[in-house]
Each structure stands twice: as structure tokens, then as C-alpha cells.
Amino acid sequence: MAYDYHAVHALDGTIGAIAERRANHLAVHRATAMAMVLASPGRVPEAAGILVANGDFEVRFSGPGEWLVLSEVHAPETLAAELGVRLGDAAFVIDQSHGRVALTLTGPDAARILANGVAVDLHADSFPVGRAANVLCHHISVNLARTSAQSFDLVVMRSFAEALVDDIKVMARSHDLSVDFATR
């Protein structure tokens, strides 16, 4: 028996149709190529070197010898295989493209909004551009990365995405925030 499957984004039907973009904006990405990479025992520097040397990958710290890798070059369907070829047996790769949702918070108040739910010092001196960390946003685990002075990427498990967006709306109540799917 044949079934028709179609992909539905975790936030379909819960956001969108905004009149205009506000000073601070939370963009929800529709399809992001993502994978977790865990270095094989004793091969952390080797795996890190392979990841960093390749400009196609955005490497986010997750834990010792463990990274969340995003890519705008590779598709969700091919990223894990691409990483597997490059890393060989230096690391284990697990595709997360459909398991997690990526969000980008941009605006002059981005750090202040996040500070209402994240207990990490987000001042540019202690959390500079390029820094990433697994943090708690209220009670939800998030991989948070600073991508510029005024923008942060948040990667959250798919089933927590709706709750996280609701939380961020509350955190931004005294700031001007709009939420929509990313257009790119």
C-alpha cells in the first residue's frame, strides 16, 4: 500500500502573516541542513581540524569533542553524508535537519531579549561573535550562537520549537518584536 508523505514544519500554522517587520525580528528557518558530530575517542583535534578547514560548515560548540554543524551550502538530504565522507572514522555523524528547528533573532535589543530567559552573560566581551553554547532558555535546552553584534542563532529540538517561540515573545514583551518564517 502506498502512502503520500509531505514535510510539515513544526511551526506551520502557528506564526506568519505579519504586516511589517519590526525593529527586532525572529526569523524561523524552513529547512536547515544540520548534523551532530561526535569525535571518536582520542581524535578530537583531528575531527575539529577537518570541520574548521572546510568553509561549507558552520561549526557550533556543543560539548567537548561534540559539535552542531550547520550548512547553507549543503542540503538537509546530503549534509550528513558529506560530513561522513570528510570525517571518515574520526567522528560519528547524526543528521538533525528534521529533528531541530533553527531560529535567528536580529535587532538592537536581541541580547536584552535573550537575557530575559538565558542565564549566560551575553555581553560582547564575554560572548563574542562566533561563540556558541548549549544553554537553558527558561526550561528549554537551546544551542545559542552569536552570529553578529546584533544577531543570534538558536537551534532547538523540533518538538520544543513552538514553546520556545512563545517564550521569546514573552521575553520580548517590552521590546518591539516580529516573528515570521525566513524568506531565504
Add this chain to the structure above:
Amino acid sequence: MASLISCPHCGTRPKEEFAIRGDATPLRPSSMASDEAWHDYVHLRTNPRGRVREHWQHVAGCRRWLVVERDNLSHAVFSVTDAATEVDR
């Protein structure tokens, strides 16, 4: 969020990000050790006041198991190390 733990991998974080397993001082007996040795290891705990060594897991951060040495009366934290570095002790 007054209680802060300095994870060696993630930096200073609130205790809400961690799960506490308990006393880190009992050492697992060999698999063929006596029933008495296993009974002691599994069930018997002292209940000290003051300086203690505990296993904490940074569940909302790096997910590593850590050994936290702290005062359970004042919550002064003396040291936090990755449990893997304790294996050879």
C-alpha cells in the same frame, strides 16, 4: 538563580542546568566482590555536613558528568572537574 556552578567546558552556569546524582566518594567494587561490599556501595551513605564531593551532570549544557566539590551548608564551591579526569585516581 543564586547557586552558580563553573563548568570546566561551558563556564559559569546556574544550578538549574544540572542534575545531581549524589555522593562521588564511593568506589564501585569489582564485579565478583562480596555481597557485603556491594551492599555498602549501593545502599550505605554517610550524611556529612560541610565539604562533600558529588556527581553533577550538566544536562542542559555539555551533558558531561562532573565532580563538584562544595560545602553543602554554605554552598561554597571549591572545585569542578570533568568526571572522566577522575577515572585514573
